[in-house]
Amino acid sequence: MRQGQHLRGLALIAALSAALLAASPAAAEDFTVHATEIAETKAVFGQVESRTVVPARARIGGTVREIHVTEGSEVEKGEPVALVVDDKIALELNAAQARIEALNSELENARAELDRAQRLIEGGYATQSRLDQAKTAYDVVVNQVAASKSEKAVIEQRAKEGEVLAPETGRVLTVPVTPGSVVLAGETVARIASGHYYLRLSLPERHASEIVEGDSVSIGRRGLTPADAGEEADQRTGRVVKVYPEIADGRVIADVEVGGLGDYFVNERTLVRIPVARRTVLAVPPEAVSTRHGIDYVRLATPEGESDVAVILGERFEDADGPRVEVLTGLRDGDRVVLP
Known part of the structure; x- marks a missing residue:
């Protein structure tokens, strides 16, 4: 009787082992590594500019009696900015x-x-x-x-006409006069940034041939250092809308359109990553990488079975199929990676 129970126990263990072995290939997937091209980006500072800056000018000569705005004030078209009295x-x-x-x-x-x-x-x-x-x-x-x-x-x-009116809706940048100042007809009383805000980039001449209108760029949140620019979740996407044909002082100038710059200061700088070249990389999904004792491993499927290979990782990026992580060494084109 004991021998029968022992035999039934062995049969149960064998059945469970077979089920687990049968289930393990179904639970895993293979990812075939292929060489892919990605954009190589360069971090530069973009300067916030206004598409147009218009002056509010005095229409008559006289003495400035009143000033109704200060630097940073929002004004509407036709709103009184100052009063000049003769x-x-x-x-x-x-x-x-x-x-x-x-x-x-x-x-x-x-x-x-x-x-x-x-x-x-x-x-x-x-x-x-x-x-x-x-x-x-x-x-x-x-x-x-x-x-x-x-x-x-x-x-x-x-x-x-002694009343100086705002020529356009926008934000006042400077007010170069004070009450009591004497101004002539046509003299500027205030400068107003009335156009849509954009980013102006200045890049080294060697990147001139790689910058193309329509390219997407990544803009970090407000700040001048990479740490201040935040993680990828804090970044926004912009688009190169104009590349100027003239190179000045070894620099090429490009304009980037991006939303959400309305509260920025004119001439404020922020970090921008712009594609300047393309390179071929091998990449795998992030879940294919496991880390043990500070070393990154990827499991490969070979004709002899599965084996873990140590790899050195590069940067992370997004492609059409989802997030990927670059593998600098350890893999070859055509390798089959086992995903968990």
Whole structure:
């Protein structure tokens, strides 16, 4: 009886072992290593620029009486930025008004003379020439009154133009004047960054042939050091939209469009990784790598069975099939890697 139980136990163990052996190949997958091309990137600093910077200019000369904005203020198109006052304009307005009042008095006299000449000629006591003379004098004064009113309207318009308006919606960069400053017509009162923000890159001349419009670049979060730029999760993607055809001082200039720069400072710098070349690498999925005692291993499937091979890893990247890790040494093109 004991011998029968012992035999049944051995049979059960053998069945379990067979099941495990049968299940192990089904639980593992093979990944065939193939050479693939990846972009080699270079870390450079991109400088935030505004597509357009427009000046808010004084339209008349005078003294700056009020300034309504400071550096960093957000302004809307047509919003008052400052007030320039020319004290002579008030005197010119008073003179124009006095001239109009004097001409109005002359107009009353001319109208009275015309009416008198009209009545006299109707009674036969005056000639037609006198009537024509009175009518001409009346018309001259009417035209003088109209001209004086137009001159006054021009002066009033000049007074209104003392208000300096924002030419576009944007952020104020600089305000080079202070209240009490004397400015001339056309002088800048404020500079406004009104265009869309972008990044301007300056790269060594040797990379000029490798930079292509439409390439994707990686932008780190705000900061000037790689540690400040954050991990990949903190990075954003931009696109090279323009490569300038002129090389200056051994540098090639490129512009990168990227969203989310609205709160950056103009001329602020941030870290950018831009592709400058392509190279061929061998790579495997990250889960294929196991680390034991500080050494990285990859399990290979060979005709003789499975064996662990020590490898040296490079950088991580994303391709069309998912995340990959570069293998610098230890693998060859065509090797079959066992995935867990």
